[in-house]
Amino acid sequence: MATALVLERTRQLSIRDIDLPGTLGPNDVRIAINTVGICGSDVHYYTHGRIGPFIVREPMVLGHEASGTVREVGQNVTTLKPGDRVCMEPGIPDPNSRASKLGLYNVDPSVTFWATPPIHGCLTPEVIHPAAYTYKLPDNVSFAEGAMVEPFAIGMQAAAKAKIAPGDVGLVVGAGPIGILTALAALAGGCARVMIFDVVADKLETAGAYRGIVPLTPAGGDLTDQVMAATGGWGADVIFECSGHPSAFTQIFHHARPGGCVVFVGMPVAPVGFDVVTAQTKELRMETVFRYANVYDRAVEFIASGKIDLNPLITETFAFADAVRAFERAAEARPTDIKLQIQLPE
Numbered sequence: 001m002a003t004a005l006v007l008e009r010t011r012q013l014s015i016r017d018i019d020l021p022g023t024l025g026p027n028d029v030r031i032a033i034n035t036v037g038i039c040g041s042d043v044h045y046y047t048h049g050r051i052g053p054f055i056v057r058e059p060m061v062l063g064h065e066a067s068g069t070v071r072e073v074g075q076n077v078t079t080l081k082p083g084d085r086v087c088m089e090p091g092i093p094d095p096n097s098r099a100s101k102l103g104l105y106n107v108d109p110s111v112t113f114w115a116t117p118p119i120h121g122c123l124t125p126e127v128i129h130p131a132a133y134t135y136k137l138p139d140n141v142s143f144a145e146g147a148m149v150e151p152f153a154i155g156m157q158a159a160a161k162a163k164i165a166p167g168d169v170g171l172v173v174g175a176g177p178i179g180i181l182t183a184l185a186a187l188a189g190g191c192a193r194v195m196i197f198d199v200v201a202d203k204l205e206t207a208g209a210y211r212g213i214v215p216l217t218p219a220g221g222d223l224t225d226q227v228m229a230a231t232g233g234w235g236a237d238v239i240f241e242c243s244g245h246p247s248a249f250t251q252i253f254h255h256a257r258p259g260g261c262v263v264f265v266g267m268p269v270a271p272v273g274f275d276v277v278t279a280q281t282k283e284l285r286m287e288t289v290f291r292y293a294n295v296y297d298r299a300v301e302f303i304a305s306g307k308i309d310l311n312p313l314i315t316e317t318f319a320f321a322d323a324v325r326a327f328e329r330a331a332e333a334r335p336t337d338i339k340l341q342i343q344l345p346e
């Protein structure tokens with residue numbers, strides 16, 4: 001039995017004891033959880049009880065953006081030791097699957113992912129996790145930053161998919177946490193500057209405080225016009241759709257330069273329309289992102305290097321005892337909230 005933050009059903013959370021499966025295998029580590037970030041997907045399960053085909057049918061522990069301290073290692077584990085501070089990839093693929101063999105373990109159909117029903121998440125004092133998906137945090141990376149590696153990894157995946165060339169001009173549509181983290185990854189990945197657009201001006205304040213990130217709002221006029229004005233009429237080299245909003249998709253190709261790239265990161269709730277001919281006439285390259293594969297090491301390196309400071313994005317930290325209140329606050333979706341985190345007792 002363990003204490004955990006349990007989603008009982010839509011709109012009902014409790015902190016209670018629950019039986020969590022798991023024994024320490026030879027390649028696993030036992031980790032005391034320190035910090036867990038609240039993700040949009042956690043909030044969506046809380047408010048809607050489902051995301052697409054994933055439906056919460058049984059009480060489920062929430063949380064998948066985590067850092068902690070290794071307490072015990074399995075007999076084959078040589079890369080980690082008790083006391084190591086770590087962060088964890090929440091998805092565990094089947095290493096023998098066809099997708100994993102191709103290096104595409106994020107799209108392994110048999111992947112199990114924390115807090116994606118029916119798999120329990122990590123808002124509980126202790127988890128058992130494969131050492132291969134557990135990453136040591138350098139001394140200068142805090143637990144709070146360690147819990148930001150998961151959402152940052154999505155931005156890293158998007159930047160990698162864009163194949164940014166040094167000096168590229170980027171555009172991010174949607175300034176939620178993933179939009180801002182994608183903008184930071186694109187900048188660190190070689191963009192000279194990254195414009196970021198959102199209809200809610202408040203969301204852009206923190207983003208705009210980063211050197212190299214240029215906020216755009218509807219107050220500046222039509223988005224394509226703003227992008228063209230900022231690029232000498234040429235368009236953005238790399239575009240990241242991070243809003244998931246249907247209206248963004250119809251116009252997205254207009255913002256791109258000929259031969260540019262559009263990466264789809266945000267997930268619209270229903271199928272959306274594409275202006276195929278606009279994409280064709282510019283021969284745009286299109287990429288999609290689903291979570292991430294093989295980027296955690298590099299995400300940790302970037303944070304440790306000081307090139308990426310994720311601390312300004314952490315709006316507030318709640319004690320585990322206040323986890324229900326933290327989720328209620330997240331569900332309010334205040335425009336000034338970027339990332340809320342929950343800290344477990346030592």
Ligand code: ZN
Nearest residue numbers: 039065150151
């Ligand atoms: Zn997340």
